[in-house]
Amino acid sequence: MADKPVADWDALAREWDLWRADDRQPTLWWRDDDAVDVTPALDELRRVARVPLALAVIPMALERPLQERLGPYLRNWGQVRVLQHGVGHLNHAPAGAKKSEFPATRALGEIELALTVAATFLRDTLGPDVLPVLTPPWNRIGAPALELLLRLGFHGVSRFDAFPYVAKTPELPRLPPFREINTQIDVIDWRGTRGFVGAEPALGWLVAHLSARRQGVVDPGLPTGILTHHLVHDTATWRFLENLQDWLARRGELGVFQDPRALWPLP
Ligand SMILES: [Zn+2]
Numbered sequence: 001m002a003d004k005p006v007a008d009w010d011a012l013a014r015e016w017d018l019w020r021a022d023d024r025q026p027t028l029w030w031r032d033d034d035a036v037d038v039t040p041a042l043d044e045l046r047r048v049a050r051v052p053l054a055l056a057v058i059p060m061a062l063e064r065p066l067q068e069r070l071g072p073y074l075r076n077w078g079q080v081r082v083l084q085h086g087v088g089h090l091n092h093a094p095a096g097a098k099k100s101e102f103p104a105t106r107a108l109g110e111i112e113l114a115l116t117v118a119a120t121f122l123r124d125t126l127g128p129d130v131l132p133v134l135t136p137p138w139n140r141i142g143a144p145a146l147e148l149l150l151r152l153g154f155h156g157v158s159r160f161d162a163f164p165y166v167a168k169t170p171e172l173p174r175l176p177p178f179r180e181i182n183t184q185i186d187v188i189d190w191r192g193t194r195g196f197v198g199a200e201p202a203l204g205w206l207v208a209h210l211s212a213r214r215q216g217v218v219d220p221g222l223p224t225g226i227l228t229h230h231l232v233h234d235t236a237t238w239r240f241l242e243n244l245q246d247w248l249a250r251r252g253e254l255g256v257f258q259d260p261r262a263l264w265p266l267p
Contacts (some may be wrong), residue, residue, distance in 0.1 A: 120141075
């Protein structure tokens with residue numbers, strides 16, 4: 001399929017070596033979505049992740065309210081940082097349109113109020129380590145709401161780049177401190193089995209994005225993002241995440257995973 005390039009570990013090694021031959025560092029980052037509580041799956045994520053991780057937490061989901069015990073749990077997890085995953089993870093798109101909590105059709109005043117209340121609640125519940133970065137549910141946000149983020153004091157946004165990776169016109173001025181840093185490798189096969197997408201497509205996207213960065217097709221300075229959803233991982237998904245870290249560790253390259261605090265530094 002056109003949206004699923006395939007690659008194996010040898011192809012990753014070849015791409016990696018091309019970066020290192022130029023004395024460049026092929027940076028990665030890891031975003032995991034939909035946390036609201038301490039669960040066995042979150043325990044597993046903490047066990048599996050040996051690197052810095054950005055946990056996208058839903059502040060005010062109606063059916064899965066944010067649990068206070070998540071705060072102390074995350075404070076004891078040194079390598080995790082929290083991003084704001086929308087408000088309630090509720091669909092406000094018109095019937096028939098792709099799901100979005102912040103579509104261009106939703107009243108901007110309502111979005112502003114919801115985002116502000118949710119951001120305050122998230123910080124009050126989880127503590128000051130929450131980064132002022134929005135990861136919109138379903139990776140979608142309309143242009144008016146995106147502009148609003150600047151005014152509301154957000155430092156960035158994180159969405160998803162689908163393959164093929166091509167240069168995009170920035171929707172917002174690239175003014176510090178606002179940065180859009182996206183993910184590209186979604187390990188879940190949402191439209192198919194809802195299990196692991198498979199090593200070949202996952203590595204295919206990883207190699208393709210690294211290659212696009214190395215060749216300057218997309219911004220080489222922005223890290224390649226792994227997107228996970230701990231609540232739905234099957235054994236094969238966990239195994240792949242372990243294998244990727246093992247592969248990097250064998251090369252002494254685990255340090256390529258960027259700390260979210262460095263991606264969105266506070267002034
Ligand atoms: Zn989500």
